[in-house]
Amino acid sequence: MAAYKARLQEFSDLLSNEEINLKELKKLCFNGIPDEMGWRPLCWKILLNYLPPTRRTWSETLTRKRDLYKQFIKEMIVMPGESQDAEEDGNRIDVTFADHPLNSNPDSQWQTYFKDNEVLLQIDKDVRRLCPDISFFQQATDFPCAEVVHSKGLKRLHRRVQHTVLKSANVERKGLGITKIALSIKKAPEDYAPMPEGEEAHWEVVERILFLYAKLNPGQGYVQGMNEIIGPIYYAFACNPDVEWREHAEADCFFCFTNLMGEIRDFFIKSLDEAECGISGMMARLLEQLRASDARVWQHLQGQELCPQYYSFRWLTLLLSQEFPLPDVLRIWDSLFADERRFAFLIHICCAMIIVVREQLLAGDFPTNVKLLQNFPSMDIQVVLSKAALLAGRS
Structure with a gap:
C-alpha cells in the first residue's frame, strides 16, 4: 500500500511540473498508469503527441x-x-x-x-x-x-x-x-x-x-x-x-x-504487407523473437506448420484489443504508448503470450493449438506483461 501511494505521488509530482519530463513520464507509464485522478487520459494525450510537455501551452x-x-x-x-x-x-x-x-x-x-x-x-x-x-x-x-x-x-x-x-x-x-x-x-x-x-x-x-x-x-x-x-x-x-x-x-x-x-x-495498408514496416515484417520479428526466447516451442509450432498468420495477425494489427478484457487492454496500452521504441514492446508481449501457454502448446495438436492462440485464455495480465518485460530486458 505504501508503495502504491508513493507511485501515486510520483505521478502527481511529475504531471504538476510546468515542463513535464517525457523520459520520466514514459518510464512511469510503462509500468501502468493509476486509474485515479484522470491520469490515464492525460498521459495518453501526451504520449500520443496531442498535448505538448509544456503545460502553459x-x-x-x-x-x-x-x-x-x-x-x-x-x-x-x-x-x-x-x-x-x-x-x-x-x-x-x-x-x-x-x-x-x-x-x-x-x-x-x-x-x-x-x-x-x-x-x-x-x-x-x-x-x-x-x-x-x-x-x-x-x-x-x-x-x-x-x-x-x-x-x-x-x-x-x-x-x-x-x-x-x-x-x-x-x-x-x-x-x-x-x-x-x-x-x-x-x-x-x-x-x-x-x-x-x-x-x-x-x-x-x-x-x-x-x-x-x-x-x-x-x-x-x-x-x-x-x-x-x-x-x-x-x-x-x-x-x-x-x-x-x-x-x-x-x-x-x-x-x-x-x-x-x-x-x-502500415498495418492497415495491404500493399505494404510484405514490406518491413508492414504486418508480415512484424510477424517475422515475432517468430524470430520466439525462436530466440523458447526454441522448443518455436520448433514445435514450426513442425505443425502453425504459422503466425493463423493467430498473430489480429494481435499485432489491433494492438491486442481483441484478446483481453478492456481493463487489461488499457493496461497493455499504457506500456505500448510509453514504449520508447514505439510498439517494439508489442512483439515481446505477443511472444510472452505464447510462452506462458507453452505447456499446453507442446501437448496440443494443430487444431487445438490454433484454437488456443486464436482464443487466448483468461489470465492475470500482469503475468504476461512481466514475462514480456523480462524478454525485453526491462525487468
Missing part, C-alpha cells in the same frame, strides 16, 4: 484543436438539400437548386453523399457492436454534439444508412496466408440501438469520429478494425472523472486516434 492547443474539430463536423458531414449560398457574377445565389440526386457531376453534394454512405454503412455496422463485454457504448453520453442532435435532416449518421437498402462496401482488411483471420472475436448479441431525439449513445459518437477520419484520409479511408483501435481511447477519455476534460472527449479522441493511426497505419 495546453489551453491554446486544446482550444485550437477542439474548434478545428467543430469545423470538421460542419464541413465534412455533407447534407444534400440544405440551402447554401454561392456567388456568381457578383450575385448571391442558392446552390441547392443546382444539385439533385441524379446529378452526375463528381462535385455534386449528392454524389459525395452516396459515396460516403457506402463507407458509413460499414462503420455503422462495426460500432454498433463495439466492446460488447461492457455496456458503456450503448449508454448515452452526457455531452451529445449540439450541432448534430439539434439539427434537422440526417446529420445523425446512423439514419443515413439502411442495412436493407444499401450494399455494404468492401472495406474489410483482408487477412494473410491460406486463411482469413477475423479481425473481431467479440460480438454483441444484437446491434446497439440509437438514442432518442436530443441524445446520443457513445457508439454514435465513435461513428462520427471514424466517419470524419475516413473523410479526411481518403487515401486510406475506413478499414475494419479501426473501430477496435478507437474504442479504448474513447472509453478512457469519456470516463475521465474531470468533467471539463470529459466534455471534450470526442474532439480529443479524434486527434489522438489520428496520431496513433499515423504510427500504425
Whole structure:
C-alpha cells in the first residue's frame, strides 16, 4: 500500500511540473498508469503527441484543436438539400437548386453523399457492436454534439444508412496466408440501438469520429478494425472523472486516434504487407523473437506448420484489443504508448503470450493449438506483461 501511494505521488509530482519530463513520464507509464485522478487520459494525450510537455501551452492547443474539430463536423458531414449560398457574377445565389440526386457531376453534394454512405454503412455496422463485454457504448453520453442532435435532416449518421437498402462496401482488411483471420472475436448479441431525439449513445459518437477520419484520409479511408483501435481511447477519455476534460472527449479522441493511426497505419495498408514496416515484417520479428526466447516451442509450432498468420495477425494489427478484457487492454496500452521504441514492446508481449501457454502448446495438436492462440485464455495480465518485460530486458 505504501508503495502504491508513493507511485501515486510520483505521478502527481511529475504531471504538476510546468515542463513535464517525457523520459520520466514514459518510464512511469510503462509500468501502468493509476486509474485515479484522470491520469490515464492525460498521459495518453501526451504520449500520443496531442498535448505538448509544456503545460502553459495546453489551453491554446486544446482550444485550437477542439474548434478545428467543430469545423470538421460542419464541413465534412455533407447534407444534400440544405440551402447554401454561392456567388456568381457578383450575385448571391442558392446552390441547392443546382444539385439533385441524379446529378452526375463528381462535385455534386449528392454524389459525395452516396459515396460516403457506402463507407458509413460499414462503420455503422462495426460500432454498433463495439466492446460488447461492457455496456458503456450503448449508454448515452452526457455531452451529445449540439450541432448534430439539434439539427434537422440526417446529420445523425446512423439514419443515413439502411442495412436493407444499401450494399455494404468492401472495406474489410483482408487477412494473410491460406486463411482469413477475423479481425473481431467479440460480438454483441444484437446491434446497439440509437438514442432518442436530443441524445446520443457513445457508439454514435465513435461513428462520427471514424466517419470524419475516413473523410479526411481518403487515401486510406475506413478499414475494419479501426473501430477496435478507437474504442479504448474513447472509453478512457469519456470516463475521465474531470468533467471539463470529459466534455471534450470526442474532439480529443479524434486527434489522438489520428496520431496513433499515423504510427500504425502500415498495418492497415495491404500493399505494404510484405514490406518491413508492414504486418508480415512484424510477424517475422515475432517468430524470430520466439525462436530466440523458447526454441522448443518455436520448433514445435514450426513442425505443425502453425504459422503466425493463423493467430498473430489480429494481435499485432489491433494492438491486442481483441484478446483481453478492456481493463487489461488499457493496461497493455499504457506500456505500448510509453514504449520508447514505439510498439517494439508489442512483439515481446505477443511472444510472452505464447510462452506462458507453452505447456499446453507442446501437448496440443494443430487444431487445438490454433484454437488456443486464436482464443487466448483468461489470465492475470500482469503475468504476461512481466514475462514480456523480462524478454525485453526491462525487468
